[in-house]
Amino acid sequence: MASESPEAEPDRPEKRINVGRRVFLGFTVLGALGVAFGNSAQNILGDVFGSGLAGLLPGGDRFRIYSITGRYPKISRKKYRLVVSGLVDRPTTLTMDDLEAMPKTSFTKDFQCVTGWRVTNVHWEGVKLSDILTHVGVQPSAVAVSFDSYDHADTESLTLDQARLSDVIVAYSMLGAPVTTEHGGPVRLYVAPMFGYKSLKWLSGIRVVDRVEPGFWEQNGYPTNGWLDGTTGPTNPDPGLT
């Protein structure tokens, strides 16, 4: 029998340590620290190693694929058409070849979801939305741009000022390859200064309109101006649409 065993001194049981409380608090504090500093830790690691802490988890720094309808519309490059209509001088239907013939723009930016996940250093390539708008000629009465998707469910909107920002693009290439179907290919919107829900997938139509039409996610409670924290830019003039 060990000297510490209860039998040695039945009236004074051996000392018990509240390990439970310590370990419980330990895990909780770990979680709280992760919430508070996880983002900065990820940024530092991302700068040093090129991938964040989440990259250590299998699937952690990957896109979480969302679709409103529960399926991915499949559109071949050949059949793809982008219909530009509304308050424009020259309503146009663009093919993949048309888009690729337009001035190309590319940059590397993070994809930030409004719910918190982020994919760092995503390479994007496409045509500036402002170039397309110039190409079709926006009429003076126009105020905003609405976007439609091949999924027939998602819609989005930007004010004209927002739509003309240089990092708002109609993207046909992402992560160094053509945009895949699950990422909204062959052509999607990428609105760099705003949360991911603004970057509509499977882009089928661009309509220039005379008022902001809140899109699918805005109708479901997300801000119409989906600026990332710390980003400033032209804000929606309608105070009802914050």
Next chain:
Amino acid sequence: MTITHAPEKTLRLLRFDRVQRAAHWANATLFFILMFTAIPLYFGSFFGIVLPRHLIEQIHLWTGLSLALPILVSLVGPWGTAMRQDVRRINFWTRDEIRWLRTFGTSRLEADKFNPGQKLNAIFIGASILVMLVTGSMLQWFRFFSVSLRSGATLVHDIFAWAIFIVVIGHIVMAVTHREALRSIFKGWVSESWAKRHSGRWLKEVRLDDVKLERTPKR
């Protein structure tokens, strides 16, 4: 006190009462639903196979919000005596138990009702319920938090999710390879000889307290 030592296996000891068994299985069911729905939410490419994403999200959300209920309900009230006792057992460790865990179960130990590994499992699951509840709520009601905090909450929710998968799978492997212990979470009781082998200290305390010992009914 009134233990008779005829054939050794004639005594049954109550290891988990009805309330504990119900709480365990309610908790396990909620965990399974959460883990099952977590997979398509995490790995996007799985999604759409069984249910629409929106529905999976709602199931995950409501199951998550009710996750703490079975344990809380089983702890409060007059029915929670055994549960509260076991929580105390799980919390308070002897030096021998700490040493046993540090030596990965190789040092000598007259085990309590639960061995230190089982205790650690219970404490981790308890803490992870709290952590997942808080970080999950932050992701659901994200408007109240800065993006930096949301990213942190996502990271913590993901890391803990991975840890939970590993721990739960380990728990199940241990359960199915230890049949008599497994039976006690279904039927409540273990034999005295099992207790002697696996929970010596508990058996002594039970004898001192003269708690729930019942004779094996004759077949």
